[in-house]
Amino acid sequence: MNLEFVKDIDLERMEKIRDGFEWFYSHYEYFRKYYLGKHVAIKDQKVIDCDKNLDTLVDRLQIRNYKNSIAIEFVYP
Numbered sequence: 303m304n305l306e307f308v309k310d311i312d313l314e315r316m317e318k319i320r321d322g323f324e325w326f327y328s329h330y331e332y333f334r335k336y337y338l339g340k341h342v343a344i345k346d347q348k349v350i351d352c353d354k355n356l357d358t359l360v361d362r363l364q365i366r367n368y369k370n371s372i373a374i375e376f377v378y379p
Contacts, residue, residue: 315371322347322373330377337377344373 322344326333333342340352341359350372353359365372 318346318371319373322371323375326373326375333377334379338379339377341374341376344375345371 325347326342326344337349337352340354341356342349343351343359343363351359351363353362356374356376359374363370363372365374
């Protein structure tokens, strides 16, 4: 397998995660209003799930690595 190809795919996935965090923080007031005290999972600038318990959320989404390009952040009070 071409290592440059793998590197490009990994970089693209990491950029999607970064974009998810940027989108989350640019809409933080919305998240404080509707998701206060919860972990929020974001993919492609959409909330795909949330839970108060991070382990429960990760298990439900079946996240094992970064390949799903899902950003998860906690909404602090």
